[in-house]
Amino acid sequence: MKQISQKIKIEPNNIQKTYLNKCFGCKRFAYNWGVEQYNENIKKGMFKNGYDLKKQFNSLKREKFPFVYDVTKYATQQPFIHLNKAIKDTLKKGGKPIELAFKKKSNNESFYIGGDQIKIVTKPHSNKQYIKIPLLDKPIKLTEKIKYDGKILSCTISHIYSIYFVSFTFAISEEELLNKKAKLAIFKEKALGIDLGVKSALTLSVPFSIHLPEGIKRESKKLIKLSRQLDRKIHPRTKGDQTKKSKNYLKASFRLAKKHLRILNMKTDFIEKVSSVIVKNFDFICMEDLNVKGMLKNHHLARAISEVSFYKLKEKIHSKCDMVGKYFLSADRFFASTKICSNCGNYNSQIKLSDRKFICDNCNITIDRDFNAAINLYNYLIKKVGRVTAEFTLADLTALIKDFDVNRLSTSKVETRNQHNFYINL
Numbered sequence: 247m248k249q250i251s252q253k254i255k256i257e258p259n260n261i262q263k264t265y266l267n268k269c270f271g272c273k274r275f276a277y278n279w280g281v282e283q284y285n286e287n288i289k290k291g292m293f294k295n296g297y298d299l300k301k302q303f304n305s306l307k308r309e310k311f312p313f314v315y316d317v318t319k320y321a322t323q324q325p326f327i328h329l330n331k332a333i334k335d336t337l338k339k340g341g342k343p344i345e346l347a348f349k350k351k352s353n354n355e356s357f358y359i360g361g362d363q364i365k366i367v368t369k370p371h372s373n374k375q376y377i378k379i380p381l382l383d384k385p386i387k388l389t390e391k392i393k394y395d396g397k398i399l400s401c402t403i404s405h406i407y408s409i410y411f412v413s414f415t416f417a418i419s420e421e422e423l424l425n426k427k428a429k430l431a432i433f434k435e436k437a438l439g440i441d442l443g444v445k446s447a448l449t450l451s452v453p454f455s456i457h458l459p460e461g462i463k464r465e466s467k468k469l470i471k472l473s474r475q476l477d478r479k480i481h482p483r484t485k486g487d488q489t490k491k492s493k494n495y496l497k498a499s500f501r502l503a504k505k506h507l508r509i510l511n512m513k514t515d516f517i518e519k520v521s522s523v524i525v526k527n528f529d530f531i532c533m534e535d536l537n538v539k540g541m542l543k544n545h546h547l548a549r550a551i552s553e554v555s556f557y558k559l560k561e562k563i564h565s566k567c568d569m570v571g572k573y574f575l576s577a578d579r580f581f582a583s584t585k586i587c588s589n590c591g592n593y594n595s596q597i598k599l600s601d602r603k604f605i606c607d608n609c610n611i612t613i614d615r616d617f618n619a620a621i622n623l624y625n626y627l628i629k630k631v632g633r634v635t636a637e638f639t640l641a642d643l644t645a646l647i648k649d650f651d652v653n654r655l656s657t658s659k660v661e662t663r664n665q666h667n668f669y670i671n672l
């Protein structure tokens with residue numbers, strides 16, 4: 247049995263929206279209640295984990311927080327699991343319990359429901375699918391069909407502003423998995439190193455790079471404009487401000503939500519397609535370890551990262567590799583793929599983020615920085631796997647480019663190709 251998930255947009259009516267918003271609120275309330283208790287406990291020198299706090303909450307809720315009975319029990323149970331994890335994480339770092347932060351209300355929240363409490367209903371005349379969740383009379387409409395036959399283990403309902411989604415987790419059988427495998431035909435054994443960067447989103451160790459679709463950049467600019475417009479509309483600006491949200495504010499917030507969604511969809515589309523083509527064409531794949539937190543401290547990189555969502559891309563490639571039985575390797579965090587010369591192995595600590603070209607003092611080659619890193623990752627992979635892989639021929643490259651073209655991804659054959667030849671001629 248394997249787990250697989252599918253995210254679908256849902257269309258709740260107003261009553262259902264109110265209910266879902268209540269669920270988000272109750273989840274946040276339960277979590278923050280737990281945080282408050284935890285913080286007070288450690289001030290007193292006591293320690294209770296998330297499960298103890300959950301018991302305490304459950305014994306109090308009937309009397310003190312009767313409103314939690316208006317929503318599914320999962321909305322107030324799951325947060326304590328998250329809380330327990332958060333407590334564990336803080337203990338890992340310092341060893342001493344430290345105070346936790348409260349969760350703020352945001353435009354992007356979610357809650358979990360176990361598979362035992364949900365049901366999929368198909369209306370016979372229209373053949374449309376609906377999801378039935380506890381304490382709601384009418385089921386909520388799904389905008390897409392469910393792709394998998396497997397048992398639904400759980401679902402997570404989330405929203406971005408006023409657009410709602412459900413993400414199902416299915417347990418699927420080996421048989422269904424085999425069908426998926428057949429779709430991703432396996433070629434010859436080929437290895438690939440992938441470097442993620444600012445200039446082009448992905449640089450492959452075969453002389454080839456993939457750029458971010460122009461559309462994402464364009465829409466991101468529009469998003470900034472829309473959020474400025476939203477801020478100008480009448481709405482409460484501080485906590486306790488009695489100003490009502492104006493009609494124009496609500497309209498503008500809907501426009502903003504739609505834009506957010508559009509960008510999200512474009513990114514998801516990009517990630518799905520790129521990962522499919524890569525996993526289809528290669529059997530051994532190596533990517534660098536993404537210390538995203540460390541990378542986000544650097545502002546130049548931060549924008550590019552949030553635009554591409556490297557983390558998601560890596561996860562996707564990894565999970566697709568696992569699914570079809572291909573080999574995925576994440577390079578060691580301390581493997582300096584950008585600082586080593588891919589030709590002679592000389593270590594150049596002088597190279598800065600702003601340098602687009604890698605120049606080696608030892609063997610004097612000049613090579614695109616990202617391409618250099620991709621080749622280093624490739625070499626790293628070959629060392630780890632320890633087996634000879636088939637050479638990537640020009641015909642293979644043509645096929646690969648064709649695959650990308652079919653998927654309408656913005657790509658380029660870049661100068662790296664010439665550099666590659668030059669590099670090989672050395």
Ligand SMILES: [Zn+2]
Nearest residue numbers: 587590606609
């Ligand atoms: Zn060198």
